[in-house]
Amino acid sequence: MLGRVTERETRPMRPTIGLPQALVYHKYFPLWGEFFSYLGADVAVSGPTDKRVLNAGLEAADSELCLPVKLFFGHVLELAQQVDFVFVPRIVAVEGDAFTCPKLLGLPDMIGALGERAPSLLSETFNMKRGMRDFYKSVYKVGSVCTDSSIKVYRAWRSGLRAQADYERQLLGGVTPLDVLGQGIPEKEPDLTIGVVGHAYNVYDRHLSMDLINRLRKSGGRVVTGEMLPPKVIERELQRLPKRLFWSYEKEVVGSAFHFIHTGDVDGIIFLLSFACGPDSLTQVLIEHEARKTSKTPMMSLVVDEHSGEAGMATRVEAFVDMLRWQKGRVC
Ligand code: SF4
Structure with a gap:
């Protein structure tokens, strides 16, 4: 099932959120890992990649796709049976004057097209071109899978940003x-x-x-x-x-x-x-x-x-x- 799962009655008490260790994982894992943990979710990370995960992706994805996206399929399938939701954001733009690659934009749709094999996806659109208000709306929608409290989501986001800043400081070092x-x-x-x-x-x-x-x-x-x-x-x-x-x-x-x-x-x-x-x-x-x-x-x-x-x-x-x-x- 593709899409947001924010209704209270479909929300597990302590959801397990899967983060595929592929595509933007190495860029943003401190941010989202901390965000979901702060909200009380269990975070499960797939991988690391091995032949089995890669072969699962190659078998499931369209042959025309690039290798990293095929590999992403393998990581999603690995998580599918272990978690309540796999987090697959639709990252449209991370700055005002450029977009991400079209394959990243279409990622949730491509995974959703797996049909019965597709796990429940936690997916929102992140588009900085629409401004911060729209961006934060997406953050709240993602956080609402864990809580109804917008204050708690805000605090989780701030905590995630701190973890991300600390990570980026280490890389710059x-x-x-x-x-x-x-x-x-x-x-x-x-x-x-x-x-x-x-x-x-x-x-x-x-x-x-x-x-x-x-x-x-x-x-x-x-x-x-x-x-x-x-x-x-x-x-x-x-x-x-x-x-x-x-x-x-x-x-x-x-x-x-x-x-x-x-x-x-x-x-x-x-x-x-x-x-x-x-x-x-x-x-x-x-x-x-x-x-x-x-x-x-x-x-x-x-x-x-x-x-x-x-x-x-x-x-x-x-x-x-x-x-x-x-x-x-x-x-x-
Ligand atoms: S930039 Fe796009 S097409 Fe190229 S490897 Fe990344 S996701 Fe694939």
Whole structure:
């Protein structure tokens, strides 16, 4: 069943809310995890991704969809039997002058189309273009699955925002979401700095990325990512484009790539993309063009699809790291 479940008689005493560990999870999990916990819900997180979850998504989703959305299906199906509701927000816009990708806009409808296999969804539209009043209405509707008290929902939201701000402070301080989640290995006396850019759901999903961050750390790399850059740096870099980009999350990817390309703060850049992503096919051209123009910082684009093998990825990453060392004159 798709849609809001806010009627009192359908509300469990202490609902279990499922958060799929895919798509925007790595971006917003402190906010929503804290919000629902504050309201007294039990929060269940799916995953992490493994072959079984991915295969379930591949089997259930339309073959035309991009890999991260197919994977999202797998995470939703994993939660379906364990929770009262799976939280699948329709995120239309997170700022005034851009939208999210159309696939994110249609996510609740696509999951709802699973028919009998679809779990009960907790889904509201979040559209910053309609203003804060409309945004808060959606927050209250989501919170009303746990309580009738708008004051309590307000407090839960404030508490969620504090958790999110604390998380973002940690990322700006130089750690990755994997480290916050306890999934990152420590760096070992790194002699190279490597910028990794791409959507958070590609970069921080250890199965999808074939553990790229930890793999680089094991090879002696210090990894820096777009999440470690303040928004004003990203905005400044975007001024290099002749036209503004329409998609918020792609702006972050392009802005961080441009920063690494132009500052020379990194020895090399890896751009991680997933198969069948429409927006990434455009941003890849923009980023590769910018990298060629400056030709200062080596860059490698890695595209993951449902058939990507770990051996092929490992070979390419090792060869790239060796090339960076050779370029720095550290090996002959
Ligand atoms: S931006 Fe690309 S990968 Fe992300 S949801 Fe849209 S099409 Fe899929």
